[in-house]
Each structure stands twice: as structure tokens, then as C-alpha cells.
Amino acid sequence: VRGELPVNVKVLIEGEEEIGSPNLKPFVTENRKRLACDTIVIADSSQFQADVPAITYGLKGLSYLELIVRGPSVDLHSGSFGGSIANPANVLAEMIAACTKGGRVAIPGFYDDVKPLEAWEREEWAKLDFSEQAYLDGIGARAAFGEPGYTTLERRWGRPTLDVNGLYSGFTGQGAKTVLPAEARAKLSMRLVPDQSSRKITELATRYLRSIAPATVSVEVLDHHGGEPVLVSREGKAMAAAANALEAAFGRAPVFIREGGSIPVVHTFKAELRADSLLLGLGLPDDGAHSPNERFRIRDFHRGAHMMATLLDELAR
Amino acid sequence: VRGELPVNVKVLIEGEEEIGSPNLKPFVTENRKRLACDTIVIADSSQFQADVPAITYGLKGLSYLELIVRGPSVDLHSGSFGGSIANPANVLAEMIAACTKGGRVAIPGFYDDVKPLEAWEREEWAKLDFSEQAYLDGIGARAAFGEPGYTTLERRWGRPTLDVNGLYSGFTGQGAKTVLPAEARAKLSMRLVPDQSSRKITELATRYLRSIAPATVSVEVLDHHGGEPVLVSREGKAMAAAANALEAAFGRAPVFIREGGSIPVVHTFKAELRADSLLLGLGLPDDGAHSPNERFRIRDFHRGAHMMATLLDELAR
Numbered sequence: 001v002r003g004e005l006p007v008n009v010k011v012l013i014e015g016e017e018e019i020g021s022p023n024l025k026p027f028v029t030e031n032r033k034r035l036a037c038d039t040i041v042i043a044d045s046s047q048f049q050a051d052v053p054a055i056t057y058g059l060k061g062l063s064y065l066e067l068i069v070r071g072p073s074v075d076l077h078s079g080s081f082g083g084s085i086a087n088p089a090n091v092l093a094e095m096i097a098a099c100t101k102g103g104r105v106a107i108p109g110f111y112d113d114v115k116p117l118e119a120w121e122r123e124e125w126a127k128l129d130f131s132e133q134a135y136l137d138g139i140g141a142r143a144a145f146g147e148p149g150y151t152t153l154e155r156r157w158g159r160p161t162l163d164v165n166g167l168y169s170g171f172t173g174q175g176a177k178t179v180l181p182a183e184a185r186a187k188l189s190m191r192l193v194p195d196q197s198s199r200k201i202t203e204l205a206t207r208y209l210r211s212i213a214p215a216t217v218s219v220e221v222l223d224h225h226g227g228e229p230v231l232v233s234r235e236g237k238a239m240a241a242a243a244n245a246l247e248a249a250f251g252r253a254p255v256f257i258r259e260g261g262s263i264p265v266v267h268t269f270k271a272e273l274r275a276d277s278l279l280l281g282l283g284l285p286d287d288g289a290h291s292p293n294e295r296f297r298i299r300d301f302h303r304g305a306h307m308m309a310t311l312l313d314e315l316a317r
Numbered sequence: 318v319r320g321e322l323p324v325n326v327k328v329l330i331e332g333e334e335e336i337g338s339p340n341l342k343p344f345v346t347e348n349r350k351r352l353a354c355d356t357i358v359i360a361d362s363s364q365f366q367a368d369v370p371a372i373t374y375g376l377k378g379l380s381y382l383e384l385i386v387r388g389p390s391v392d393l394h395s396g397s398f399g400g401s402i403a404n405p406a407n408v409l410a411e412m413i414a415a416c417t418k419g420g421r422v423a424i425p426g427f428y429d430d431v432k433p434l435e436a437w438e439r440e441e442w443a444k445l446d447f448s449e450q451a452y453l454d455g456i457g458a459r460a461a462f463g464e465p466g467y468t469t470l471e472r473r474w475g476r477p478t479l480d481v482n483g484l485y486s487g488f489t490g491q492g493a494k495t496v497l498p499a500e501a502r503a504k505l506s507m508r509l510v511p512d513q514s515s516r517k518i519t520e521l522a523t524r525y526l527r528s529i530a531p532a533t534v535s536v537e538v539l540d541h542h543g544g545e546p547v548l549v550s551r552e553g554k555a556m557a558a559a560a561n562a563l564e565a566a567f568g569r570a571p572v573f574i575r576e577g578g579s580i581p582v583v584h585t586f587k588a589e590l591r592a593d594s595l596l597l598g599l600g601l602p603d604d605g606a607h608s609p610n611e612r613f614r615i616r617d618f619h620r621g622a623h624m625m626a627t628l629l630d631e632l633a634r
Binding site: 046075085144162166170 | 335336337363377379381383388389390391392393394395396397398399400401402403404406407409410411413414415417452453456457458459460461462463464469472473476477478479481482483484485486487488492493494495496497498501502503504508531533534535541542576577578579602605606607608609
């Protein structure tokens with residue numbers, strides 16, 4: 001439009017976010033001076049719903065573990081040996097079941113550092129045009145479920161969770177095979193909210209899992225990766241500039257939301273560069289993130305260009 | 318030795334035993350006359366331990382189910398959606414955990430038809446030269462575990478059990494992936510003792526699993542296959558002939574044991590041909606049945622030939 005940019009722009013491309021960004025943090029630390037900036041803009045977030053732009057001011061953190069329960073040295077005949085020793089798959093199931101209770105996480109101390117939702121957040125989220133039934137229909141789920149005392153949006157955005165991400169043991173093919181498995185594995189992750197610490201929650205969960213492991217099996221807990229939860233202030237000039245830019249592109253003011261996903265680099269940028277991040281992604285809830293056939297709407301690609309151009313102007317002002 | 322057999326011999330070869338013998342029962346029923354006989358000899362059992370021959374007079378039955386828990390229509394991002402709906406893998410773990418309690422099966426009615434162990438069985442088994450530590454070392458297990466109030470041999474041979482044979486859900490590769498799985502599956506089998514009925518136990522287990530399934534997911538229970546438990550009388554001429562034949566081959570009298578595995582055709586033969594089976598297999602507990610690198614000792618192959626020749630003579634007498 002103008003032939004030159006109204007502010008300096010540095011571009012940082014990250015390709016390891018889904019495996020915990022093992023190289024990004026050291027890179028940012030080593031290049032603190034080159035990366036120095038006033039404001040960071042990240043595109044990895046979503047509209048509240050189609051054509052309702054959003055500024056994401058909160059992200060969950062993550063603790064990702066793998067629980068391995070080992071019994072006999074090889075898979076055994078379940079008839080000849082069943083009933084005489086602990087079955088690692090049964091033990092794994094019991095240990096997973098002991099991690100939650102009635103929609104809450106049952107790991108002692110898990111909620112100790114959770115910052116309660118603010119009254120104004122709960123009020124604003126309650127006003128959002130969110131149909132729980134349409135949400136459930138969209139993902140094909142029969143019912144909502146989770147921590148009692150919170151709405152579905154509150155649980156997704158503002159409350160910590162524990163989910164099994166994968167299970168693997170014994171015979172997994174079609175039909176039947178009568179083995180007593182040598183080993184059973186679960187991928188187990190917890191999404192964290194401010195002011196929980198990923199390191200502390202990983203320690204609490206690991207200690208808890210070890211404490212409930214029966215002596216009849218051997219239990220290993222692998223620490224896959226983690227990330228810290230984030231809350232960004234809704235005040236300040238950069239935030240106002242972002243709101244104006246979104247309004248220019250969409251023809252309506254953005255809503256302020258949080259997100260259940262994790263972007264650990266937001267925390268890294270804050271710690272290393274002392275700069276806040278603007279989360280201005282234009283994804284949609286039904287884009288199929290992390291699923292087969294993921295997409296991004298062309299219409300929102302054009303809006304994104306409009307928003308970014310406006311944002312640079314707004315920040316220059 | 319003699320140039321002719323002292324009794325008539327009919328040979329029946331079964332190749333589908335591990336998948337529940339779907340064709341054998343109809344075959345036996347249709348060929349009842351051709352198969353008519355006084356005594357049946359089956360080789361699918363074991364010595365009590367190396368060089369201690371055994372006659373197996375009891376076998377467990379089987380009910381084999383697959384439990385499928387379905388949630389959202391596809392795997393979802395566990396950050397964006399976690400905490401808002403039930404996770405099928407967590408639900409599966411809870412349902413499995415609810416199937417056992419302290420080494421006992423927790424399905425209501427499961428023990429109703431169990432025939433208690435006889436006093437003489439418990440006495441004779443207690444006299445057997447069985448080292449629990451050597452047994453555990455052999456299979457690489459840390460400890461014995463199972464139903465309270467019974468010895469390890471009693472649990473293996475004479476008490477019903479429930480084992481997970483396989484688990485499968487979500488992400489099962491190396492490392493981490495943050496999905497909320499669409500589906501979780503468990504292979505689940507129960508070993509039965511007289512007078513439990515495979516059909517009845519399958520029904521009880523299916524009804525129980527449906528009753529504990531939360532309304533937040535959909536649950537399917539597949540019936541893979543089953544078989545009836547068996548007890549053979551230790552009395553009679555055929556049993557005495559078998560004992561003599563084993564003694565001739567091994568130079569010592571056999572012990573009388575039961576087995577935790579299942580040979581459903583024993584029940585079929587009894588029902589259709591009205592003949593008892595002699596279980597005279599010469600396998601060893603550490604042959605690795607159903608495991609990689611299964612074996613059969615050559616020495617026992619030769620003893621088996623000796624035993625079978627003697628048995629035909631004994632039966633003819």
C-alpha cells in the first residue's frame with residue numbers, strides 16, 4: 001500500500017511446536033539482542049466462531065507423561081498364567097482411573113496453584129453466542145462432561161484437565177488372542193492454567209503415579225514435554241491496536257477469549273524478551289486441528305492480510 | 318512292535334482351536350457315528366514340570382469380549398477440546414478398573430456357579446513340588462497376585478479370572494501427540510471353572526459393562542468366542558490305563574492336576590460322543606506357549622511315542 005513498512009518487522013518461524021519446541025528456547029536465549037522487540041504477534045489461535053474475531057489472552061500449559069507398566073518378561077498364555085500374577089494392562093487401567101474423579105483431577109496438590117477465574121471473565125464468556133448443542137454436534141460427542149461447577153467454555157479455557165492421549169498393550173489386532181501382556185503403555189497429558197507450573201505438576205503426577213503403583217509390577221513414568229500456561233493483560237496500546245486491526249478486517253469488534261491449547265513460546269518470549277504476545281490467529285473451531293483433513297479458509301487468509309497491514313499502521317501510531 | 322494296533326484308532330486333527338473352533342462342533346455333531354469311540358486322547362496339555370508327568374483332569378472355560386468406547390467422531394486436539402467432553406480412553410480405563418477388585422472379579426453374579434475346590438484337591442496340590450519363586454523367576458514377574466484365600470496353583474487351576482488381553486486407543490507411536498481419542502478398545506477375557514457357563518458369564522459381563530457405561534459415550538461389547546470349563550473323573554479304567562502308560566514312559570507315576578487354559582472340544586466330545594477325554598500332553602510350563610520362540614523337547618517327543626504305544630496296549634486289556 002505505502003511502499004514501505006511503518007515499523008520494523010522481524011520474522012521467526014518455528015517448526016517444532018508440536019514436539020515441545022526443544023530448540024526454540026535456547027535459540028531465543030542466545031539471540032536475545034537480535035530478537036529484541038516491543039510486541040510479538042502470533043498467528044496460532046482462532047476466531048471465536050466463523051466471522052467472530054477474537055483476541056486470545058490466555059493459553060493453557062502442558063505436562064505430557066507416558067506411563068509404562070511392566071509385568072512378566074514376555075506376553076504369556078492368559079489361561080495358564082492368568083490369576084497368578086498382576087496383569088500390567090489391568091494395573092494400567094486402575095492407575096489411569098485413579099487419576100480423575102467425577103470430572104476432577106485426583107492427583108494430590110493438582111489444584112493448589114490454580115488461579116480462580118475472574119468474575120468479569122465468567123460474565124463475558126456467559127454472554128458469548130455459544131451453543132453447547134451445536135458444539136457437541138460439530139465434534140460428534142453425545143454429551144458435555146467435565147469438572148462440576150463450570151460451564152463448558154470455562155472448562156475448555158480456564159480449568160486444568162487430564163486426558164489419556166493413547167493406550168497400547170498386548171494384542172491389538174482384529175479378533176481374539178489370549179495373552180497376558182508383558183507391558184502396557186498410556187500417553188497421559190495434563191493441560192494447565194495460571195499459576196500452575198509445568199515442572200511442578202509433572203513432579204506431582206509422577207510422584208502420585210509411583211505412589212499408587214502396586215509392588216506386583218514395575219512402573220516407569222517418562223516426561224515427554226511441557227509448557228507453561230499464559231495470561232496476557234487485556235490493557236495497553238498493543239492490545240488496543242490489535243482490537244482495531246481485527247475490527248477493520250472483520251467489520252466488528254473482537255471478543256476476548258482464552259484457549260485450551262498450549263503455545264509454550266509465549267512464556268519463553270515473556271521471560272527472555274520481556275515482551276507480550278498478541279494471539280491473533282484466524283483459525284476456526286471446526287478446522288480440524290490435529291485431525292485428518294485439516295483446513296484454513298481462504299476468506300480468512302484475505303482477512304488476515306488486511307488485519308496485519310492495519311496492525312502495523314496501528315502499532316506505528 | 319506288534320505289526321498291528323491292539324485297538325481301533327481314529328485320528329481327528331483340529332487347526333482352529335485358537336480362534337474358538339468355529340467348525341469343529343458342527344463337524345462332530347454331523348459325524349457322531351463315524352467318530353463313535355470309548356475314550357478320547359488329547360495331547361494339548363503339559364507335564365507338571367520337567368520329568369514329572371501329569372494327567373490333567375480339569376480345564377478352564379473362556380468368555381472373550383471386546384469393549385469399544387466411542388466418543389467424538391474423530392480424534393480431537395486435546396487442548397482445545399479436553400475438559401469439555403468425556404475421553405473414551407479415560408472411560409475405558411475406568412470401566413476396566415471396575416471389573417476387578419483386590420484380585421477378585423467384580424461383575425455381579427460372576428462367582429454364583431463356581432464349584433468350590435474339593436478338600437482333596439487342595440491337599441494334593443499343596444503336596445506338589447512347586448516353588449512359587451522359581452515359577453515367578455521363570456516368567457520374569459516380580460510377585461504373585463490374585464484372588465485372596467487361594468494359593469498360586471489354586472488360582473491358576475481352580476479359580477476363575479479376568480484379564481485384559483489388549484488395549485488400543487489414540488496415539489500409540491513414539492513420543493507425544495496431544496489427541497483426545499475418538500475411540501478406545503480393550504480385549505477382555507474371563508477364564509471360567511466348573512460349573513460356570515460361558516454363555517451366562519458373557520451375558521453377565523456384557524450387562525455389567527453396559528450398566529457402568531456413562532451416558533457421555535457410546536459403548537459396544539463384542540462377543541468374540543467362548544468355551545465351557547471341564548472336569549473329568551479321576552476314576553475308571555481309561556484313567557488307570559493312562560496312568561500306567563505315563564509311568565511306563567517316565568519311570569514315575571503321574572500327578573493329577575488341572576490347567577488354566579481352555580480346550581472347548583473336551584466339552585463338545587462329552588456332549589456329542591458321551592466319551593471322556595484323557596489329557597496326556599507332554600508340554601512344559603516354560604515351553605513359551607502363545608509366545609515367540611515356542612518349543613517342544615525332543616526327549617518328551619520320544620517319551621510321548623512310548624506312552625502312546627503303552628496306552629493302546631493298556632486300553633486293549
